[in-house]
Amino acid sequence: MRAPLLLRSTLLLVLVATNTLANERNQPAVRPLLLSEHLDEETHRVSVKGAVVTTLRFEKPVDPDKTKMLGWEGRLEPLAVVRNKVILEPLHDLNADEALPLLVTLVDGTEVSFLLRPPRRQEWAGADQQVDVFKDRESYAAMHSALQRALEENGTLSEENARYRKEETSEDHALAALLASGALAQTPFKAVDRFSGRDEKATVRARVFQGKGKAAVVLNIKNLAPEQPWSMTSTRLVTKDRGEERVVAIRAIFREIAPGASGVMALVVDKSAFLEDGQWTSLFLEVYQQEGFRQVLVQLDPYLVAR
Incomplete structure (x- = not known):
């Protein structure tokens, strides 16, 4: 784990490698693999990550004496076979090649x-945590698994479409887009604080703004990694004491940041987010990057909106 870098101001910016909260939010990823759909392929790709257990689950028991893995020494724990399951646990992330x-x-x-x-x-932090392997695509288990995956994907797409439609008419998203593009003069915001932080993977420069009943943060992120692009998997805005989720509008001018390059992200928070049971409360704004680590933590205090 990388050592946290802590900078204190009227706000708080932390560059810290922790995936605890991200892992708590993520459910185990189960992927069905129907062999009859891939008859022309000799091998099937499985995505693995360091310290994340991946389980291959088959319809029939596995023969441990004839199940082999090459080149695993120093990269994975010894192969484990338990009845119809093959268990894989990388010691660390594999290199890209x-x-x-x-x-x-x-x-x-x-x-x-x-x-x-x-x-x-494009998979961001997603390792295969469980792969259900089916030889007969007509079996009940295979059809049920494929149906469940299709329903999940359809639900995800429906949620995304609804979110996009809502964002098209959102004032906060429009303000975030202006801030991300550098058009501060076209917004009601004024800068009240700025500071920066750095770790071995990125530098982050933060500017904090006050507006009319709103607060905003603009992050300028530079990717220090020599090879791997930087991308954001998620953001989270929660109350300081109870950890209750709040809505935050986000706009970024990048999909991913190439090594050595920089990208800008703007986030806008409405005044109502700072209220908890009628009392003012501080908020924590968290940004998670592609490996599942919490890259940025910003504390927003009520003085930004309480007038």
Whole structure:
């Protein structure tokens, strides 16, 4: 874990490597793999991450004597087979160009080849935590798993479409877009504080603004990693004492930040977010990056909106 860098001001900016809260929010990722859909492929990719257990679950028991993995020494814990499951636990993240072959043999002689790789960039922090492998796509379990995944994907798309429609008419999102583009003069905000922080992966410069019943933060993030792009997986705004979720409007002018490059992100918070049971409260604004770490923590105090 990287050592936290703490800067104190009227606000608080922390660059800290912690994935505790992110992991609490994420449910285990289960992915079905229907072998009959991939007859032309010799191997099947499995995304793995350091210190994250990945389980391959099959319909029939696995033959441990004929299940082998190459080049795992120093990269993964020894391979474990428990009945119909193969358990993988990388000791650390694999390099972007690393690929470890795995051959799983079932007791009926069926052989399935896998390639263990780090998550693709577009997958952000998503390792495969459980892969349910089905040989017969017509089986009840396979059809049920595929249906559940389709329903989940459809629900996610519906939620995203509803969110996009709401953001199109949101005043706070419009203000965040102006701030992110540098058009401060077209907004009601004025700067009241600024400070910066740095760790081995990024530098962050923060500017804090007051507006008419609103507060805003503009983050300028520079990616210090020599090879890996920087991207944001999520943001979270919670009350300081109870940890209750609050709404925050976000606009970023980047999808991912290339090594050595910088990107700007703006966040706008309405006055109502600072009220808890009719009393003023401080807020914590958290930004999580692609590896699941909390990169930025900003404390927003009620003086920004309480007039």
